[in-house]
Every structure is written in C-alpha cells, then in structure tokens.
Amino acid sequence: MSNIALGRYIPYDSLLHRLDPRIKISAMFLYLIAVFLPVGFLGYGILGAVLLLGVLMSKIKLSFILKSMRPMLFMLIFLLIINVFVIKTGVPLFSVLSLTVYSDALIQVFYIMVRLLLMITVTTILTATTKPLDLTLGIEDLLGPLKRFKVPAHEIAMMISIALRFIPTLIDETYRIMKAQASRGVDLKEGKMREKVMGILSLIIPLFVSSFQRAEDLADAMEARGYFPGKTRTRYKQLKIKRADILFLMFTGTVLAGMIVLVIL
Amino acid sequence: MIVSIKNLNFAYDESNPTIKDLSLGIKKGSYNTIIGHNGSGKSTIAKLLLGLLEKQSGTIEIDGQELTDKTVYLIRDKIGIVFQNPDNQFIGSTVRDDIAFGLENHQVDPKDMDAIIMEFAGQVGMLDFLEHEPTKLSGGQKQRVAIAGVLAMHPDILILDEATSMLDPKGKKEVNDLVRSIYETEKTTIISITHDIEEVSGSDYVFVMSQGQLAMEGKPQDILLRKQELFDLSLDVPFSVKVSDAFKRQGIHFTQELDLEGMVRELWQLNSKQ
Amino acid sequence: MAIEFKAVSYEYSPNTPFAYVALKNINLSIQVGKITAIIGATGSGKSTLVQHLNALLIPTQGEVVVLDKTLYAHSKNTQLKALRQKVGLVFQFPEAQLFEETIEKDVGFGPKNFGVPPEEIKQRVIDSLKMVGLDETYLDLSPFELSGGQKRRVAIAGILAINPDVLVLDEPTAGLDPQGAQQMMALFVNLNRTYQKTILIVTHNMEQVLDYADDVVVMEKGEVVSQGKARAFFKDKELLDRLDIVAPPVVTLRDQLMGNGFTLSEDAFDLDTIAREIAREVGHE
Numbered sequence: 001m002s003n004i005a006l007g008r009y010i011p012y013d014s015l016l017h018r019l020d021p022r023i024k025i026s027a028m029f030l031y032l033i034a035v036f037l038p039v040g041f042l043g044y045g046i047l048g049a050v051l052l053l054g055v056l057m058s059k060i061k062l063s064f065i066l067k068s069m070r071p072m073l074f075m076l077i078f079l080l081i082i083n084v085f086v087i088k089t090g091v092p093l094f095s096v097l098s099l100t101v102y103s104d105a106l107i108q109v110f111y112i113m114v115r116l117l118l119m120i121t122v123t124t125i126l127t128a129t130t131k132p133l134d135l136t137l138g139i140e141d142l143l144g145p146l147k148r149f150k151v152p153a154h155e156i157a158m159m160i161s162i163a164l165r166f167i168p169t170l171i172d173e174t175y176r177i178m179k180a181q182a183s184r185g186v187d188l189k190e191g192k193m194r195e196k197v198m199g200i201l202s203l204i205i206p207l208f209v210s211s212f213q214r215a216e217d218l219a220d221a222m223e224a225r226g227y228f229p230g231k232t233r234t235r236y237k238q239l240k241i242k243r244a245d246i247l248f249l250m251f252t253g254t255v256l257a258g259m260i261v262l263v264i265l
Numbered sequence: 266m267i268v269s270i271k272n273l274n275f276a277y278d279e280s281n282p283t284i285k286d287l288s289l290g291i292k293k294g295s296y297n298t299i300i301g302h303n304g305s306g307k308s309t310i311a312k313l314l315l316g317l318l319e320k321q322s323g324t325i326e327i328d329g330q331e332l333t334d335k336t337v338y339l340i341r342d343k344i345g346i347v348f349q350n351p352d353n354q355f356i357g358s359t360v361r362d363d364i365a366f367g368l369e370n371h372q373v374d375p376k377d378m379d380a381i382i383m384e385f386a387g388q389v390g391m392l393d394f395l396e397h398e399p400t401k402l403s404g405g406q407k408q409r410v411a412i413a414g415v416l417a418m419h420p421d422i423l424i425l426d427e428a429t430s431m432l433d434p435k436g437k438k439e440v441n442d443l444v445r446s447i448y449e450t451e452k453t454t455i456i457s458i459t460h461d462i463e464e465v466s467g468s469d470y471v472f473v474m475s476q477g478q479l480a481m482e483g484k485p486q487d488i489l490l491r492k493q494e495l496f497d498l499s500l501d502v503p504f505s506v507k508v509s510d511a512f513k514r515q516g517i518h519f520t521q522e523l524d525l526e527g528m529v530r531e532l533w534q535l536n537s538k539q
Numbered sequence: 540m541a542i543e544f545k546a547v548s549y550e551y552s553p554n555t556p557f558a559y560v561a562l563k564n565i566n567l568s569i570q571v572g573k574i575t576a577i578i579g580a581t582g583s584g585k586s587t588l589v590q591h592l593n594a595l596l597i598p599t600q601g602e603v604v605v606l607d608k609t610l611y612a613h614s615k616n617t618q619l620k621a622l623r624q625k626v627g628l629v630f631q632f633p634e635a636q637l638f639e640e641t642i643e644k645d646v647g648f649g650p651k652n653f654g655v656p657p658e659e660i661k662q663r664v665i666d667s668l669k670m671v672g673l674d675e676t677y678l679d680l681s682p683f684e685l686s687g688g689q690k691r692r693v694a695i696a697g698i699l700a701i702n703p704d705v706l707v708l709d710e711p712t713a714g715l716d717p718q719g720a721q722q723m724m725a726l727f728v729n730l731n732r733t734y735q736k737t738i739l740i741v742t743h744n745m746e747q748v749l750d751y752a753d754d755v756v757v758m759e760k761g762e763v764v765s766q767g768k769a770r771a772f773f774k775d776k777e778l779l780d781r782l783d784i785v786a787p788p789v790v791t792l793r794d795q796l797m798g799n800g801f802t803l804s805e806d807a808f809d810l811d812t813i814a815r816e817i818a819r820e821v822g823h824e
Contacts, residue, residue, distance in 0.1 A: 303715070303719065430713075433743045434743050460716050462717070504789075511814040515818035529799055
C-alpha cells in the first residue's frame with residue numbers, strides 16, 4: 001500500500017498546502033478545462049510550464065509524481081498501436097512490414113498522453129497538498145449551492161470523511177483476516193481455481209460482517225453524541241479565503257483565458 | 266432517582282425477549298455497576314436508556330422526564346456513553362476533530378470550540394495527542410478521547426458499556442482511574458456495565474442481571490458475599506471472598522470477608538496467640 | 540523436535556518511510572509439550588513473535604526452527620502449508636474469521652484445505668466441537684446465529700479440526716465473561732494434558748499465567764527480557780516492578796502473609812495450599 005502515490009497527502013508546509021481547499025479544487029477544474037481545449041503544442045508547453053511552477057510551489061518532489069505515472073506506460077503502448085492502425089491521415093512517415101505510420105497518428109497519441117499526464121499531475125498536487133478532511137470540507141462548501149436542489153451536501157461530505165477515517169482500520173482488518181484464513185490453509189497463490197474462489201469468499205464474507213458491525217456501532221456512537229442527519233450543526237473547521245487564495249485563483253483564471261484566446265486565434 | 270425504569274420490555278427476537286418486565290431506579294450522583302453474564306441483557310439497557318433501541322412497553326424516566334420520540338434528543342443530551350470497542354466510536358480523523366464532533370452537533374460556536382477541546386483533552390490527559398490519528402493511539406487512549414468527547418457535553422449521567430473489556434491492564438487502569446475522578450470531582454452519576462469484580466467492590470450500588478431480569482441488587486458488600494447465587498449466575502466473586510472460603514475449609518473463619526488486609530491481621534493475631 | 544528462535548529480527552515495511560522494527564535479535568527456546576505464556580505490554584512484539592510460528596511472517600534476520608521445519612531469512616521458504624497444518628494459530632477475536640453457512644462447513648474448512656479426506660472431516664468436526672463443549676445439534680446451525688462466546692468456541696474448533704501439534708492463541712479470553720474465560724482456559728489445559736498439545740498463549744491476564752502456564756516469556760519493546768518458569772517469574776519483585784506488571788492477587792497475599800511472619804512452601808501458589816499451610820501453622824488441625 002505504501003507505494004501508491006496517487007491520492008496521498010504529503011504533510012509539508014508550502015504555499016500550496018496553505019491555500020484554501022475550495023480554491024484549490026476550483027483552480028483544478030479551471031486548469032482541467034484548459035487541458036481539454038485544443039491548444040496545440042504552444043498551449044501545452046505553457047500549461048506544462050504552469051504546472052511545473054505548481055509542483056515547485058508545493059515542495060513535492062517531481063519523482064514522487066512521476067512514480068504515479070508508471071502504470072501509464074502500458075497505456076501509452078496500447079494507444080500507440082491502436083492509433084497507428086486506425087489513423088491514416090497526414091504525412092506517411094515510415095513503414096514497418098506492410099504497415100505505414102502516418103504523422104497524425106503520432107500527434108494524436110502525443111496529445112492524449114500529454115493531457116493524461118497533466119490531469120494526473122494536477123490531481124496529485126491537489127491531494128498531496130490538502131488534508132483529506134479539508135478536501136471534504138471544500139467539497140461540501142462547493143456543493144453547498146446545490147442544497148437548494150435537495151442535494152445533501154453535508155451528508156455526502158460526512159460520508160466521505162467517515163470513509164476516509166475507516167480506510168486504515170479496514171486495511172488492518174483485511175490483513176488480519178487474510179492471515180487467519182491462511183492459518184486455516186487458504187492458499188491464494190498456489191491453490192486450484194475452486195480453492196481460490198473459496199479463499200476469496202473466506203476473506204470477503206468476514207469483512208462484510210465486521211464492516212456492518214462497525215457501521216452499526218458507529219451509528220449508535222454518532223446518535224448518542226447528538227448527531228442526526230439533516231439537523232443543523234456548526235462546523236469546527238472554518239475555511240477562510242485569504243489574499244493569496246484570490247491571487248491564485250485569478251492566476252489560474254488568466255491561464256484558462258489565455259488558452260481560450262490561443263484557440264480562437 | 267435520576268433514572269427510573271418501570272416494567273420495561275424489549276426483544277430483538279419475539280420468541281426470546283432480551284429484557285423482561287425490568288424495573289429499577291438509580292440515585293443521582295451515585296456510582297452504579299451492572300453485572301451479569303454475556304447475553305444477560307445488560308448492554309441492551311444502556312441502548313434503551315439512550316433511545317438507540319425502541320422499547321416495546323414500560324417507561325423510562327431520566328431526571329423526571331419520560332423518554333418518548335419527542336424527548337429522546339433532550340434526554341441524549343443528559344447522558345454520555347462510552348461503548349466497548351474503542352475503534353468503532355472514534356468519528357473524527359484526529360483527537361481534536363473527534364472531540365469537536367459532539368460540539369458541532371450541539372451547535373457550539375466554532376470560536377469557543379478550541380478552548381473547550383483544550384479543557385477536556387487536558388482533563389483526560391490527551392493534550393499532547395490532539396493531532397494524532399486514531400490508528401496511532403492505544404485502546405486506553407481512544408477510550409479517554411471518547412470520555413473527553415462525552416464530558417464536553419456536560420452530561421448528568423455517564424454510562425460505560427464494558428468500556429474497558431477490550432483494553433490491556435494499563436488501559437483498563439487509566440480509564441477506571443479517570444472515571445473514578447470524574448465521579449468524585451464532577452458528582453456525575455456513573456452507570457458502569459462491567460465484568461470487573463474489583464470495580465464492583467468500589468461502587469455504591471450494584472445491579473445483577475440474569476436473563477433480562479434483575480436477579481439481585483444492593484450494596485456491593487451485601488451482594489458480593491452471596492457466593493453461591495453469584496456462581497449460579499456464572500459470575501465471579503472478589504479475591505478476598507475466595508481467600509476467606511479457602512480458609513473456611515480449613516476451619517478458620519474471619520469476621521470480615523471483604524477486607525484482605527484485615528484478614529491477614531486476624532491470622533497474625535491467631536499466630537501470636539499460639 | 541523443538542521450537543527455537545535464533546537471533547531473529549523482524550522489520551515491517553523495510554526500506555520505506557514506515558519501516559518499523561518489531562522484533563530485535565530474539566533468542567528463545569520454547570518447550571514442546573508445555574503451556575507457555577507470552578506476556579508484555581501492547582506493542583511489545585508478542586503478536587509479531589507468534590506469527591513466525593506458522594510462517595505467516597518470515598524473519599528478516601536470523602532463523603526460526605519449528606518442529607522439523609526451519610524458516611530462514613533471505614531465502615525462499617517453501618512448503619509453508621505443511622507447517623501450518625502442524626501449528627494452529629488462533630487470532631485475537633477469532634470469531635471474525637467465521638464465514639460458512641453452517642458450523643459443520645466452517646469447522647471443516649481448515650481440514651478440507653489441508654486435504655483431509657471428506658469422510659474423515661465430519662468425524663474431526665464432531666470431535667473438535669465436542670472438545671470446545673458443543674454437541675452435534677450445532678452442526679447445521681449458522682455460526683452467525685450464536686452468541687459471542689459460542690462463536691469463539693466454533694472458531695477455535697475450526698483450528699482444532701486441523702489437528703495441529705502446536706496451538707498458538709492470541710488473547711483467547713479477551714471480552715469473555717469470567718466463567719466463559721475459565722472454561723476456555725480449562726479447555727487448553729485439557730488439550731495439553733490429554734492430547735499432549737504444545738500450547739502458547741499470548742495474554743495480559745497474570746492470574747492465567749500463574750494458574751495455567753508452565754513457562755513464561757516476557758517481551759518488552761521487541762526484545763525478550765525474561766524467560767523461565769512462571770512461578771519463579773512472579774517471585775522476582777524487581778523484575779515485576781521494572782516491567783510495570785501487577786502480580787496476581789495470590790502472589791500479593793503470599794507476600795503479605797510472609798511479611799507477617801508466616802512461612803509458606805515454594806509450591807504454595809493456590810489458595811487451598813496456602814490456607815492449609817497457614818492453618819497448620821496457627822495450630823488448626
């Protein structure tokens with residue numbers, strides 16, 4: 001589990017860490033819109049440079065972000081093959097066996113890869129610089145206006161934060177049950193197919209049972225402490241927009257506007 | 266009587282009722298223990314008092330107010346409870362956030378929360394752990410955080426539902442000492458559901474549950490000497506009673522059966538007379 | 540035939556920022572055929588230690604000898620399943636591992652995985668249920684219908700049905716009521732005396748150590764700080780104090796009596812013996 005870079009909070013103290021989560025989420029969306037505009041080589045060059053600036057501001061090592069890219073290598077090869085077969089426009093570049101590779105195919109693959117790269121990097125920056133709870137609060141506030149349309153923004157946020165709180169507990173539990181069943185002869189590596197299926201069942205059923213028990217206990221504990229869905233509550237963590245937040249959002253907005261201009265020209 | 270239960274009935278399963286026509290009263294400011302073998306219905310009482318389970322018949326009154334659908338939220342404000350499993354009642358992602366959870370529910374002004382959190386984290390000795398996540402705390406520490414969260418609501422009654430049964434001896438002692446000091450300093454009514462016979466010895470009043478009914482009730486010094494009855498209910502007796510029993514079999518009778526040091530003194534006197 | 544730890548260390552998540560050394564240079568010899576208690580504060584490495592006994596964990600340094608199998612660090616250890624058949628490990632709150640529709644199937648799950656022939660499985664299931672005090676009427680019930688204490692018995696029967704020579708139990712009586720706990724301990728003593736099983740129990744309960752264990756292993760911060768006979772351990776006041784262990788009340792009573800001028804024999808560690816010896820001393824009978 002310790003190797004997963006994507007979605008993990010890295011506790012540094014940086015300019016980006018201190019920004020308001022709502023601002024960071026909004027800025028991410030503005031940036032993503034820009035990424036999906038057909039901005040050409042120049043545009044992607046600028047967007048990449050902007051993102052690199054973001055990485056520097058967050059104090060997060062570039063190698064950490066690159067680590068989360070590794071699984072994409074396979075996808076790159078896959079995309080390359082498909083596109084080479086399908087796209088037959090542009091300048092014919094070279095032939096392998098009887099297959100001619102056209103320039104548009106390579107350009108297409110390049111664009112898709114750059115977009116994915118930028119998308120993953122920007123989300124990694126967001127999750128690495130924002131505590132899960134702050135992220136939840138940010139989502140709750142941004143969903144706030146939707147409360148008028150009966151979207152239960154607070155309950156959604158509560159669900160997310162409880163899920164985040166229980167992930168480590170459930171991982172521990174999974175390991176414990178896996179070991180307990182291994183002691184009863186479950187062999188997920190070498191057993192026959194039928195045995196493997198039973199082995200997985202012997203893991204999933206106890207996990208379900210214990211999760212339901214936990215959910216029930218937790219519901220009792222929450223109710224006993226005065227929680228009731230839909231009841232008005234105050235909030236301990238108060239989010240406050242500072243000047244840096246406004247400047248940051250304005251900067252991202254400018255980048256998006258720049259990209260739009262680039263597309264129109 | 267701060268708690269008054271009359272003719273209470275409850276069943277998870279109709280054919281096998283969990284609580285049968287139970288009546289009992291608890292005095293304000295007293296330290297009460299409820300004992301009984303597993304499955305005797307003692308934990309169900311706690312959930313019924315908080316309205317987490319719905320009774321089938323009978324009445325529950327807390328501080329003169331009857332528990333109904335309308336009063337249940339008012340009554341929950343008067344009662345704090347700490348459950349058995351320390352993991353399944355930790356709601357926040359840090360100690361600080363967990364204590365804040367109850368305050369948020371009671372619509373405390375966020376500006377006041379920091380001071381309240383500091384006060385109660387301090388009272389339970391968890392000030393140095395405010396930013397810790399639950400996975401980094403011991404069972405005893407988690408239960409102390411749960412107590413801080415409850416105390417911040419200023420409850421009149423504190424219920425401990427086997428709150429120490431999953432803890433190691435160190436955690437057990439931490440929590441027991443803390444509850445004892447809350448009882449002494451805050452005059453909070455304590456209802457502790459427990460298997461710990463030594464905790465029973467130190468309480469003001471003990472209720473013994475069996476098959477959903479009250480089998481015995483009274484002061485611990487009276488109840489704990491009824492060895493055969495306790496044994497028949499699958500319950501333990503205090504160590505001093507076991508000692509006195511062993512000596513009785515040798516023909517030595519003590520005048521006091523609950524005071525171990527007194528017993529050793531009596532033996533010493535016997536020895537010096539010889 | 541032996542159980543031995545030779546210079547064993549174990550590190551969780553090595554080479555990561557979360558690396559944590561749970562066992563440090565453990566040298567330990569556990570007597571086959573005895574009941575050994577493993578004690579120590581939470582986080583002292585007890586659970587990590589016992590998980591080496593059936594190769595759920597492989598040492599990162601040193602070697603572990605379990606019966607006729609040796610587990611080495613830095614080498615591929617094979618045929619672990621054979622070892623798991625000989626060493627049954629009952630985790631804390633083992634009722635969490637129940638999953639089958641009937642008790643018969645759940646208790647038979649282990650034997651089936653280890654290739655016990657179907658006609659033999661049923662007999663083993665019945666025998667192991669009997670050992671934990673449950674009769675044949677339970678066979679067709681769902682394990683989820685039982686009370687907490689019964690669930691635990693079924694889970695333990697599920698390990699007994701594998702018929703291991705060594706039974707390792709991590710806090711088997713946690714959360715049980717006093718009589719349930721006592722019955723559980725009586726079961727382990729019976730398995731040891733009648734069936735010659737080697738028993739290891741991880742526990743926080745000092746009375747259990749004194750009343751049931753032959754030997755005791757004390758762990759502190761990933762190291763073994765004491766090993767030897769259980770009774771000798773409780774006589775070592777300095778060690779008990781240093782480890783912050785509260786001696787069982789019988790030991791305290793012994794000390795109080797001896798402090799008041801009574802003499803007690805070395806074996807007087809249960810109330811009846813103590814009472815008999817004192818009665819003789821004060822001239823009763």
